[in-house]
Amino acid sequence: MAYTEEELKKELENKEYEYGFYTDIESDTFPVGLNEEIVIAISKKKEEPAWMTEWRLEAFKAWKQMEEPDWANITYKKPDFQAISYYSAPNSKPKYDSLDEVDPELLDTFKKLGISLDEQKKLAGVAVDIVMDSVSVATTFKKTLAEKGIIFCSISEAIKEHPELVRKYIGTVVPQKDNFYAALNSAVFSDGSFCYIPKGVRCPMELSTYFRINQAGTGQFERTLVIADEGSYVSYLEGCTAPSRDENQLHAAVVELIALDDAEIKYSTVQNWFPGDKEGKGGVFNFVTKRGICHKNSKISWTQVETGSAVTWKYPSCILKGDNSIGEFYSIAVTNNYQQADTGTKMVHIGKNTRSTIISKGISAGKSQNSYRGLVQVNSRAENARNFSQCDSLLMGNECGAHTFPYIEAKNKSAQIEHEATTSKIGEDQIFYCNQRGIDTEKAIALIVNGFSKEVLNKLPMEFAVEAQKLLEISLEGSVG
Amino acid sequence: MLKISNLHAGIENNEILKGINLEVKAGEVHAIMGPNGSGKSTLASVIAGKEEYEVTEGSVVLDGEDLEDAAPEERAHKGIFLSFQYPVEIPGVSVTNFMKTAINEGRKARGLEDMPAKDMLKLIREKAELLEIDRKFLSRSLNEGFSGGEKKRNEIFQMAMLEPKLAILDETDSGLDIDALRIVANGVNKLKSKDNAVIVITHYQRLLDYIVPDFVHVLHQGKIVKSGTKELAHELEDKGYDWIKQETAI
Secondary structure (H helix, E strand, O other): OOOOOOHHHHHHHHOOOOOOOOOOOOOEEEEEEHHHHHHHHHHHHHHOOOHHHHHHHHHHHHHOOOOOOOOOOOOOOOHHHHOOOOEEOOOOOOOOOOHOOOOOHHHEEEHHHOOOOHHHHHHEEEEEEEOOOEOOOOOOOOHHHHHHHOEEEEEHHHHHHHHHHHHHOOOOOOOOOHHHHHHHHHOOOOEEEEEOOOOEEEOOOOOEEEOOOOOOOOOHHHEEEEEOOOOOOOEEEEEEEEEOOOEEEOOOOOEEEEEEOEEEEEEEEEEOOOOOOOOOOOEEEEEEEEEEEOOOOEEEEEEEEEOOEEEEEEEEEEEEEOOOOOOEEEEEEEOOOOEEEEEEEEEEEOOOEEHHHEEEEEEEHHHHOOEEEEEEEEOOOOOOOOOEEEEEEEEOOOOOOEEEEEEEEEEOOOOEEEEEEEEOOOOOOHHHHHHHHOOOHHHHHHHHHHHHHHHOOOOOHHHHHHHHHHHHHHHOOOOOO | OEEEEEEEEOOOOEEEEEEEEEEOOOOOOOEEEEEOOOOHHHHHHHOOOOOOOEEEEEEEEEEEEEOOOOOHHEEEOEEEEEEEOOOOEEEEEEHHHHHHHHHHHHHHHHHOOOOHHHHHHHHHHHHHHHHOOOHHHHEEEEEOOHHHHHHHHHHHHHHHHOOOHHHHHHEEOOOOHHHHHHHHHOOOHOOOOOOOOOEOOOOHHHHHHHOOOOOOEEOOOEEEEEEOOOHHHHHHHHHHHHHHHHHOOO
16 A cells, blocks of 8 residues: 555554564573672672672662663653562573583574574674573684684673783773663673784674573673774674563663774674564663773774664763774664664764764654764863764654754864754655655665665674664564555 | 546545546557646646545546556556656665666566666666766765756656656656757657557647657646647647636636
């Protein structure tokens, strides 16, 4: 059928969550609630050294004094932090030598997600470290990486095997007390990924991690730490899907990137967590703190495609500390039904000749609210800092919202800051034009949305771009036709 | 090929077409002329199946098939093409990508596989040459920042790519300078065959010097009030529309 706005709206509501299934795996779950004993128990469970336990306790003390922030353009029922269980691990042997030892049901879940390890192993150049309910259950391609001196493992393993690296860098970019969710994460993080690229090494493959939330009522608190030593390069991919659930799931991750002199880190995310049903019930709360620090002549590039979660609160940022360093942020955020996203970036220019680029594409449909919030800060000693920001919003229907909150603070007169913003609507005329050329409405929307997002999609690594494009279509498509 | 009988159509209870009868046979070129607001563009949109127009009476039949329930994309698949008076912009979607999608959707509807990339490129090259289109133009975003003339030329390029059975050119001449007009008209003439048909909607005789119609119809207040051969177009050019208005008022 041809398109009318009424129809479009109706169709959008019918969007089903594609990856809504739940794997029934026995889990080793802690009782609900949070106190010092729980923090200590998590640390103990993970066989952590005393300094780590101390670090967690400091974070917990700070968190108790803090209040959940409410400045974002989102409304939701605040989670009861005492009603959450803070640790859950798939109840199977912690290490596997081969896939045969992995719980078949788990493997089945991976297959549904289209990321069976078998396939992944064959896929050229992708090593996968899968986080399933907090504990890494499989790591591949480790050997190839080890030959180059690259460390790619779970953070728990890194704490045990490479304590000197973790201790030196953890919390240096996102301190324990940085914000409410970061403090909570620091106290209770269950697992996550760790990556270290040695001096002058170019990581030969895209490092990829798939996260999943799988246990009812378990918050997920991943901690990711990526260190690119002098002159090294790494491209890191993070993709997420989650099973459909009836209650809100809290997710508060922390990602820290450290790019030492002349290093480059490309960090790409495709996020597809359960957004809630068409009435806005359920769905993941995603409160993430992602930040990177750039030393001299280094570069950090964040690329994200956000299609999931009921509530998203996320600002991947760059501290451009070193002279001539570069920060980039490319983002596509899609919201549908009752989803709410408040996302953007912070570019903090400290060094001389630092440059940053922000390209943000927001797509809103249904009754959703999509906000861009960004800060460009040029400190007094940052001579010749430059920033270019572009924020485009695309609206579908009459009941959604797009908001832009750009903040600019320039304390150095030599700074050059540009900001461009546009808002457009998918028009009936555009759809009719496509229809007239034989393109049905669903395909037409996919075409228009992909065109709108092209600048950002182009920044993703090839294999991820295809997946992201598919996700965009899934998110808006079930929508029509 | 196309048979329109007693067609009444309008928008939001405002009747614009008030009983149109028109028959177009394969191999023919029909011109529809008429003053502003006479319903010319509405007729084009209704044939193409734009949903905001409601057909209250009568029928549009293509090759013996009533189009009443056919969605716009289905009509396109059956061979109806509309060259838009105001082509819309689709940022980020290149002309090439748009055409690739359109052609493959059409093939899908006919149960065919996607056109192999090699053939697609060849087709694009061939048709671009026909319309004297620079290949750089094809990688630009669809209609974004195009001049009036470029937009119209791009419409005819799409027509050439899709090879429709029935092409409706809605004021394709507006916004064209004389050179562009010649190129566009030549393109249309080269695409014409005994198996397809063209309906040219225009205000002016000018385009009809290049695309010579077999029949000319004058549309006024939602009705075809006069039909004739190409001489009628010359007459209109000389006398304007007032005499038609007077004639029909009687």
